[in-house]
Amino acid sequence: MTNPLDIRNCTALSPDQLSRLRTLTISDAQVEFGGTFSETLEGCLSDTSGAVQGLCFLKDAEPIGMVVLKRPPATADWVAANAVSLHGFKLDRAWQGKYLGGLAFRLSVQAAASTWPKAEQLVLAVDAENIAALTVYRNFGMADSGPVFSGRIGKEHRLSINLAEADTR
Numbered sequence: 001m002t003n004p005l006d007i008r009n010c011t012a013l014s015p016d017q018l019s020r021l022r023t024l025t026i027s028d029a030q031v032e033f034g035g036t037f038s039e040t041l042e043g044c045l046s047d048t049s050g051a052v053q054g055l056c057f058l059k060d061a062e063p064i065g066m067v068v069l070k071r072p073p074a075t076a077d078w079v080a081a082n083a084v085s086l087h088g089f090k091l092d093r094a095w096q097g098k099y100l101g102g103l104a105f106r107l108s109v110q111a112a113a114s115t116w117p118k119a120e121q122l123v124l125a126v127d128a129e130n131i132a133a134l135t136v137y138r139n140f141g142m143a144d145s146g147p148v149f150s151g152r153i154g155k156e157h158r159l160s161i162n163l164a165e166a167d168t169r
Contacts, residue, residue, distance in 0.1 A: 005100060007107040010044055010054035010066070021056055021063040024092040033127050037066060040088040044068055051075075055111055057091065057104045064100070065091035067108045071116055076125075078158065083121040084112040089133070101136045109140070113163045121160050128155035141166065 013021065022038040034040065044054025051074035057065040068087040075085045086108060091100060112122050124142075126133050134157060138144070142159040 004059065005064075005103050005107060006058040006061075007055050007104075007111055008058060010041060010056050013056055013063070017056070017058075017061070017063050021066065024063065024065070024090075026090050026093055026096075030090060033130075034088040034090055037090070037092075040066060040068060040090075047074070049074060053111070053115055055108065057100075057107065059095070059100075063092075064095045065089075065104055067104070067111075069108070069112050069115065071119065079123055080121060082119060083123045083160070084116055084119045084163070086112070086122060086124040089124075101132070102139065105136050105140055109161070109163070109166050113166070119163055122163055122166070123158065123160040125156045125158050128157055 010018070010021070018041070021041055024037040026034075026037070035043075041054060044052055051071045053069045055067050055069065056063050057067070067089045070079075070085045070087060071083075072079065072081050075083070079085045089105065089108065091104060109122055112119065122142075124137065126137065137159050140161070142161045145158040145160070
């Protein structure tokens with residue numbers, strides 16, 4: 001059976017795929033926390049440090065979502081030097097609720113481990129009220145740091161997983 005989703009670096013997308021990725025949409029609440037697809041994509045494509053990787057989720061070669069992976073020095077100050085941080089994980093509104101979030105997240109973890117093989121952890125911050133995302137991350141085995149932090153927009157959880165122990169099959 002072939003994988004229903006593919007993941008590809010945004011720099012490897014065709015001009016047509018990039019154009020379609022820019023037009024994907026999410027709810028206003030999601031935009032508040034993670035920006036639009038266009039804003040997220042431009043941030044990735046403008047990075048020249050190599051510490052930021054924008055990745056696109058494709059279904060039958062059609063962009064349906066994206067994620068950003070970062071390494072120091074492009075990470076927040078709470079991210080350990082041995083970690084990859086995950087940002088802007090989003091699926092187009094039309095593809096949400098179709099049980100693709102877990103698979104897309106698994107592909108993100110695989111990409112983090114293969115892009116930066118010496119990194120030991122994957123970490124992320126998620127809105128404390130984003131139950132759907134928290135469920136995906138916790139079901140994957142991510143550990144919550146415990147306290148709820150005051151983030152840029154509101155309360156957030158910080159989660160992590162050891163990349164060597166993550167089930168990326």
